[in-house]
Structures are given as structure tokens and as C-alpha cells.
Amino acid sequence: MIPTLLRRGGRLSIAAALLTVSVLACAKGNIVILATGGTIAGSGASSANSASYQSAKVAVDQLIAAVPELQNVASVRGEQVFQIGSESFNNERLLQLGKRVSALLKQNDVDGVVITHGTDTLEETAYFLNLVIPSTKPVVVVGSMRPGTAMSADGKLNLYNAVSLAVSPDARGKGVLVSMNDEIHTARDVAKSVNIKTEAFRSPWGPLGLVVEGKNYWFRAPVKRHTTASEFNIDRIEKLASVEVVYGYGNMNEQAYRAYVGNGAAAIIHAGTGNGSVASQIVPVLQELRGKGVQIIRSSRVTGGGFVLRNAEQPDDKYDWIVAHDFNPQKARILAAVAMTRTSDSKELQRIFWEY
Structure with a gap:
């Protein structure tokens, strides 16, 4: 945009140019990725290892760097909250994660949060957040069924779709969402139904929609109470x-x-x-x-x-x-x-x- 303006003969000062860059960056929206470990941060011995690997090995900065296309849809930064397999998500960790999500969403410079999570208990963490986070800003929980080192690894596209979803205005107010395998699910309904295939997560009443090349396609909306309509608030819960x-x-x-x-x-x-x-x-x-x-x-x-x-x-x-x-x-x-x-x-x- 800036070179085009200069070529047309307009005088654009350095300060104005920087302001334009800043406006463009803000227009993309700011997303924080909270990493907790799991398969999406896993590593196998070879590219043929899609089901046998070590989870929770890759740090959040590496996850983000592996998907440079993220910068095209949002201004992204990451925090490493945990580095664990999700089978170890106890009540104390749920509360710690929930309080961090709540604190971030209160910030004016945060438009949404993406949480990378192991798939074993992803549905439980997502539903917990759906109950206790009093914000309309999108919260998207995402994982993968294959480590990033595997052939046909699904983590990069899942993460890209999750960030694209979290920064979308049309995702606001729908409660906590789960983005896996190009589908959008409500945290209330979704469950892990198989532990080998990439289409592992399903909702008995169907997904809310799809993410295709960064665009959301919605087919239904949640009707049960969640987030801002919930009577529960993470800021008032110290023990489950x-x-x-x-x-x-x-x-x-x-x-x-x-x-x-x-x-x-x-x-x-x-x-x-x-x-x-x-x-x-x-x-x-x-x-x-x-x-x-x-x-x-x-x-x-x-x-x-x-x-x-x-x-x-x-x-x-x-x-x-x-x-x-x-x-x-x-x-x-x-x-x-x-x-x-x-x-x-x-x-x-x-x-x-x-x-x-």
C-alpha cells in the first residue's frame, strides 16, 4: 500500500508510513496462542511415526515459526503455559489455564485466544472454559492427531484454521470453540471418538461449521448457556x-x-x-x-x-x-x-x- 501511494506522487512522511503500517497490523487483530503441550507439540523418531511419538516436545515459538502464514491473518504471539500430555490435566491446571485466559481477554490489545492442547482431554478443557470464561471474544482450542514430524501431519493446518477462526468477528459470542480437521465444533458437544484418524473429533449433533482456506462457513449456533450467559466465573473459583x-x-x-x-x-x-x-x-x-x-x-x-x-x-x-x-x-x-x-x-x- 505504501509504495503505491508514493508512486502516485503523494507525499507520505515516514511518520505517516509507520502509522499506516501500525493501522494495518491492528486491523489484522491480535491473537495470543497459549501452548500446553500434547501431540501438536510432539515429535516422532521418523516421518513414518504418526501414532508412536513423544508428545509435548516442541515449544510454542517453534509451533508459530513453523506456520509463517499465521502472520497473514493475525498478529500472533505465544505463551508456554504447560508442556504436558493432556492426560495430566488436573483440576489445578484447569484453573491456572482458565485464569490466564480470562486475564488475557480483559486486555484491549487481545482479540482472541488460541489454546494448543493434547487431544486426550481437549474436550474437557474446552468445555470447562466454555462454562467459566465471561467474554464474547473467541477462544479456540486446537490439537492434532499426528506430530509435526509425521508425513501428512495435521497440526499446522489445524493451528492456521484456529487462528483464522479466533480472529474472525463472526466467531464472537459463540462460546469456546474447537477447531480440528477443518471443522468448527462447540466445546459443549465435541468429543474425541477415535484415537488414530485425523477426523477424531465429532459432535453428536453435528459441527457448527467449517473453516476452508481461512474462511468460516457456519451452519448452526450453540443454544445452551455458555461464557457471558453462564452463572460461573473463573475469577471467583479457587477450587473445583x-x-x-x-x-x-x-x-x-x-x-x-x-x-x-x-x-x-x-x-x-x-x-x-x-x-x-x-x-x-x-x-x-x-x-x-x-x-x-x-x-x-x-x-x-x-x-x-x-x-x-x-x-x-x-x-x-x-x-x-x-x-x-x-x-x-x-x-x-x-x-x-x-x-x-x-x-x-x-x-x-x-x-x-x-x-x-
């Missing part, structure tokens, strides 16, 4: 409630439930078969634990669309149990851990599961 998941099956026994409660669990997510079903020998155990004040939340272990109806498989009203609606067990745990920082009333908790 202790919530544990027990996997249900026909031959199970009561030991896991009692052990978790003995170690301080305030709620148990029962990952039941089908409609959150509970084996007959476990029903009295859960009744007993509820009588002692432990919240019992029935979820479904069904892959890709478990949906638990209240009073349809168990008399939830009678037992004062909660149903997890369409949340898988791991997301039900996140919602319960956040919700129980505000209430221990089972009716209020059930309302929260319906609304979020």
Missing part, C-alpha cells in the same frame, strides 16, 4: 469440587464408589450402560451414598450420543439422583465440579445440567 467417575457394567461391585467417597468425593458420575442404567446390586449402594450427602449423577457410557432420560430407567425423583442429559461421563464430571462450587442442592444441580 471433587467429582469422580465410575464405569458401569453388569459384574461390577461397590468398592470403587466407596473408595472415592472415602477419599472425599462430593459427587459420583455413574457411567452407566444405555440410558445410564445401574446394575441391580449397585442401586442400594448409590441410595446409601446419596443418603450421606453424596450427589449421584447418572450418565451414559454410549459412544457418540448417550442421552439419559430422567425417571426412565431409575426412579430419579424417588432416589434424589441427577441425570446428566446428553453429557458423556467426562464432561458431566466437569460440569458437576464447576456447578458444585456454587450449590449442593440436587434440584439446582439438575437445572444446571438441563441449561448448560
Whole structure:
């Protein structure tokens, strides 16, 4: 632009030229990439290693430098928050990351945040942020299924799409998003459904849209409460409630439930078969634990669309149990851990599961 103006005979001072450059840079928007490790920061022994590799090896500056096209869509800078495999994302790390995201989004010079994350628990971190970050600015969580050293590595394009999405005005107000494999998903719905293919992340109700060559194509919008419509705020949360998941099956026994409660669990997510079903020998155990004040939340272990109806498989009203609606067990745990920082009333908790 500046050389064109000079060629046309206009007199452009050095100060004006610098101002023009500054305006153009600001027009692109400012995105902060928070790196936490995972496969997208992984490295394999050879280019043939797409499934066997060491995660969390590449620093955020290297990730950014590997995709120079990022500078065409946004002014990008990075921070290394963690360098871990996402299977090690505990409650304390969730809170630390959430508070950093919240602080960044309050800055006038930050238009959005991208979080690079391991895929094992990406859906849980994304949903946690969706519940507690009170901002309309885009937050996009991204990972990869193959390390950057592999043939047909997916991380570079995923990162490019995530930054392009985060800087887009049309991504504002849609809650926390997950960008993987050219698709845009809401953090509420998306789940990892396979651990080998690049199309690993799916939503039971479908993606929100697509990112194609830096352009967003939207097909639906989230309707459940999130971010600025949420009653939860990361700035007021210092500790998450202790919530544990027990996997249900026909031959199970009561030991896991009692052990978790003995170690301080305030709620148990029962990952039941089908409609959150509970084996007959476990029903009295859960009744007993509820009588002692432990919240019992029935979820479904069904892959890709478990949906638990209240009073349809168990008399939830009678037992004062909660149903997890369409949340898988791991997301039900996140919602319960956040919700129980505000209430221990089972009716209020059930309302929260319906609304979020």
C-alpha cells in the first residue's frame, strides 16, 4: 500500500508510513496462542511415526515459526503455559489455564485466544472454559492427531484454521470453540471418538461449521448457556469440587464408589450402560451414598450420543439422583465440579445440567 501511494506522487512522511503500517497490523487483530503441550507439540523418531511419538516436545515459538502464514491473518504471539500430555490435566491446571485466559481477554490489545492442547482431554478443557470464561471474544482450542514430524501431519493446518477462526468477528459470542480437521465444533458437544484418524473429533449433533482456506462457513449456533450467559466465573473459583467417575457394567461391585467417597468425593458420575442404567446390586449402594450427602449423577457410557432420560430407567425423583442429559461421563464430571462450587442442592444441580 505504501509504495503505491508514493508512486502516485503523494507525499507520505515516514511518520505517516509507520502509522499506516501500525493501522494495518491492528486491523489484522491480535491473537495470543497459549501452548500446553500434547501431540501438536510432539515429535516422532521418523516421518513414518504418526501414532508412536513423544508428545509435548516442541515449544510454542517453534509451533508459530513453523506456520509463517499465521502472520497473514493475525498478529500472533505465544505463551508456554504447560508442556504436558493432556492426560495430566488436573483440576489445578484447569484453573491456572482458565485464569490466564480470562486475564488475557480483559486486555484491549487481545482479540482472541488460541489454546494448543493434547487431544486426550481437549474436550474437557474446552468445555470447562466454555462454562467459566465471561467474554464474547473467541477462544479456540486446537490439537492434532499426528506430530509435526509425521508425513501428512495435521497440526499446522489445524493451528492456521484456529487462528483464522479466533480472529474472525463472526466467531464472537459463540462460546469456546474447537477447531480440528477443518471443522468448527462447540466445546459443549465435541468429543474425541477415535484415537488414530485425523477426523477424531465429532459432535453428536453435528459441527457448527467449517473453516476452508481461512474462511468460516457456519451452519448452526450453540443454544445452551455458555461464557457471558453462564452463572460461573473463573475469577471467583479457587477450587473445583471433587467429582469422580465410575464405569458401569453388569459384574461390577461397590468398592470403587466407596473408595472415592472415602477419599472425599462430593459427587459420583455413574457411567452407566444405555440410558445410564445401574446394575441391580449397585442401586442400594448409590441410595446409601446419596443418603450421606453424596450427589449421584447418572450418565451414559454410549459412544457418540448417550442421552439419559430422567425417571426412565431409575426412579430419579424417588432416589434424589441427577441425570446428566446428553453429557458423556467426562464432561458431566466437569460440569458437576464447576456447578458444585456454587450449590449442593440436587434440584439446582439438575437445572444446571438441563441449561448448560
